[in-house]
Amino acid sequence: MEYFIQQLINGLTLGSIYGLIAIGYTMVYGIIGMINFAHGDIFMIGAFISLAVFLILTSVLGFAFLPVVLLIVIIVAMLFTSAWGWTVERVAYRPLRGSFRLAPLITAIGMSIVLQNFVQVTQGARVKPLPPQIRGGVTLIEGSTEAGTIVVQLSYMQIIIIVTTVVLMAAFTLLISRTSLGRAQRACEQDRKMAALLGVDVDRTISLTFVMGAALAAVAGFMFLLLYGVIDFYIGFVAGVKAFTAAVLGGIGSLPGAMLGGLLIGLIEVFWSGYFSVEYKDVAAFSILAIVLIFLPSGLLGRPEVEKV
């Protein structure tokens, strides 16, 4: 039981990260109907920028007060990663808007290759370890069995990750539902041509969608860095596929769905690793992707698609 609760907490933490990445997929799919293959690598870019900013603040400038450091890292990483998101859209997707469907998918894969290899070339192929920065936590349950003492712990890091995610999600939901930008975005999702006729700047709206997705991915990248303490140029691919699975599971195009899907994927992965096998944890995630798409193509919270004859 204690083990179960501990895994639950770990799963929710990991799921928060996937959820934040998944929002980027779901928004882009919602608005221009393409899988932004490079989004996982934007997440990776975010993680690298976070690492650099963190190192500058702590080892070069010598800041020691962690909360301020974390806040600065998040803000700077969001800003710079957004620039990457914007550029990817501008260079690889906008020229192909309205072209046939395969072209942007190929440029997206191309962009993903470019980002991975750019980081590999400029930062090296070896992993970058970062020792745990936030130690300690709250002990929830402490019990002893014949096997020894069992402790269920909610670490401060997990608290930070979950709270950050909740805050960002809330802010983001408000942004989409209350502001004119959110309205423009929803209008473009429904009918891009009509939105343009009604005076919505479609290009700008789509760009901002990429920027927002990238900003959230940057936060996810930073949290990934804190949680695992190791990043390399390749983390974006697997995390990206899992986050996409989360978006599909929740119902692509739905923001709460992306978050829910992320949490579920995180839980599944953690429980699978905990109870079955660590080696096949990615197989679990990929199988769920296939199963969901086959049996529940509209996801948990998505709108079903009707075949028009």
Place this chain on the structure above:
Amino acid sequence: MAASETQVPTSTQKPVGAQAQSEARRAAPHTTEAASKNRLAASLRDAALAAFLAGVLGFFFIGLRTDLAPGGLDIRARWGAWLTSIAIVFIGRLALNVFVFKAAHPVGEGVGAKIAGVGKAAPKLGKWLTRALFIFALALPFFFTTFFPGRDRQFIDLAILIMTYIMLGWGLNIVVGLAGLLDLGYVAFYAVGAYSFALLAQHFEIGFWAALPLAGLLAAFWGIILGFPVLRLRGDYLAIVTLAFGEIIRIVLLNWYSFTGGPNGISGIPKPTFFGLELGRGDDGFAAFFGIEYDPIQRFIYLYYIIFALALLTNLVTLRLRKLPIGRAWEALREDEIACRSLGINTRNTKLTAFAIGAMFGGFAGSFFATRQGFISPESFTFIESAMILAIVVLGGLGSQLGIVIASIVMIGGIEMLRNLGFLTQIFGPGFDPVQYRMLIFGLAMVLIMVWKPRGLVTTREPTAALREKKRIGADMVAQGEGH
């Protein structure tokens, strides 16, 4: 949905040349001095913006570098490299602006017109190019042994590699180009073929030629198994599920130690024999039997002809199938699945045949890969391979056999050429290794070629039947599948 999505491209897509010309025409009346000054100012502004963006993007990657150091990570600055990259972007963008984007007479103008002219002459040109390429491919090993005796091995090896990708491209073309099913996990069948042969050879001592059909059948079988549940998915969803299947197979190969050897892979895979003759130095070898002098190059030449024959087989079968009802049904499926169903075509079976046949050729190529390398491990079958094969198919022009050849030569050959750029170390210093930029350049090329020609290099479709004359069909009319 269908109508709006499929018709948009025809209206918005203009050939680059024409677009450039129309822009030039718009600019033409203002070719006064003031206008050109304005243009220059705009170009400068634009280039400055691009440089600024490059600075922002590059700051944490080019400007700074984190490295492992004793006692944790160390971060150091590389301002020189950073400033150089900004300057390169500024100058490059400015040059592009001045000479192409904002110029009164863009440099690309003439090129665009020439390309349009080539397009018109395409059927004839295509036919001659095909013949020339075929003859060259046929004589290729002797061409290299005669003219490049010192480096023939390297060149023939490269030709084998390119030919393997051509075959894989042709195999995937059945699935993506003809049937319009987006498959991002094609490498799975390549892996199935390779592992089938390796395991058959390891456990039952079956030779290459006996294992080849078995490997193809096994791959086709896996194509059906994987295809069956997913083929009702459309477009991007199908792509992502096939990607997931490809990864699942790779992870299983990686972790099933007792069967596949895990990350260590399988080594000692036998080389193909020539009607029972080994291509080795021994007394019962090929050279001894025919009474010629042994030369290690013979094995390379033999391997080249094997993959050449396999690729040719793929091509011939595909061309035949296109003219058969099944091939027409594939193309019809790509055009409009609902209409297919209304005509009594069992779309599921039709898709499965495409998947299975494509997988079979992937399996053949996989067997060849195993026998060529003599060693396989899951590392050779990552997603990037699938992406490269798909890129070759799409860049070549969906459905075009010739386009795939050109794309393979350009993309694979081009990248391998980077290995020969050793002289660059004299410019950039000894630490410079062009090979490490291969995938970066590959990715950039993918993006640039797609943006330049979204429908690929060869874009016309040849009808499979004609009453009076065969007229080639322009790409703007041909659907790309799953567009509804």
Place this chain on the structure above:
Amino acid sequence: MSTIAEIDASAGAATRRWEHDPILSVEHLTMRFGGLVAINDLSFNVGRGDITALIGPNGAGKTTVFNCVTGFYKPTEGRIVMRHGLGRQDELVRQVTDSGLRWKKEGGQGIFLLERMPDHEISAKAGVARTFQNIRLFGGMTVLENLLVAQHNRLVVASGYSFGGILGLPSYRRAERTAIDRAVYWLEHTNLIDRADDPAADLPYGAQRRLEIARAMCTEPELLCLDEPAAGLNPRESAELNELLKFIRDNGTSVLLIEHDMGVVMEISDHIVVLDYGVKIADGDPTAVRTDPKVIAAYLGVEEEKEIDVPEVLEDVVEQVGELPSSLAPQPQAAPEKPADKRQRSGATKGGKS
């Protein structure tokens, strides 16, 4: 049912082939999309060798009926019986229904329960071909190729399931020549023979409509279902279409069509079924339907008017007047089934219809 009785009484002794020799019977068909009832307990027959028109105001559920008949939608309730061979074959129908089979062929007769069959079997086995309201051609393939794809099933067998074809056996070449001959036959009858080698997407609109009919006919159907074949045609093309449909009927294929153009409907139909809000409001020969007060009410919206569709009212008026003033000529293309679509979609959104 009372409606039929009324019409029967008023129409007197018409031929009524659809009563004693129906090729298709739609029985108690109900189609719900989530909470929305698109078709409610609809029953009608299509007579063998007739041209039957399914008409009704926009949103009446006509295309939904088509989609149920051709298998693109699975009806919520009801039975759809397709018959090969003469007569009602009530005994065989009962047998097949009880047996749980999808279809059964006996000698020259055959019973096909379409609600049980997948869409491609409905075309391949039951011999029901269809066209689409928004034309669905294989745009990147030539006109001839479009017609060859339509003969897929026959050609696949002839090609030895591709194995013989790959080896280049002569039997396949013969079969392909026959298929091309059949395509040429229909190209000649649809006046498209000069465009045989052009891509289908290159044809003008009217020719595309004709090509879609030719393609459907190349499957050699027993029943041809046409979804607004005259939409967007000019008067001359429309007249040619009438001749084509009569030719098809006289050559032994029954026709079921949805049409807004009353000129077409009244001139060529042997039998008209009128739908409104998913319910049948009239059923009979053209004269009977034309004078039916319920039909007039539905089209003109005399009482509680919910949807007045101007083009259709116009058509009706034009029909009564008997000629088409060019300035008022209706443009059916502009008003194809929009409310129906909306209703279907919103219904489906609420529910869970794939």
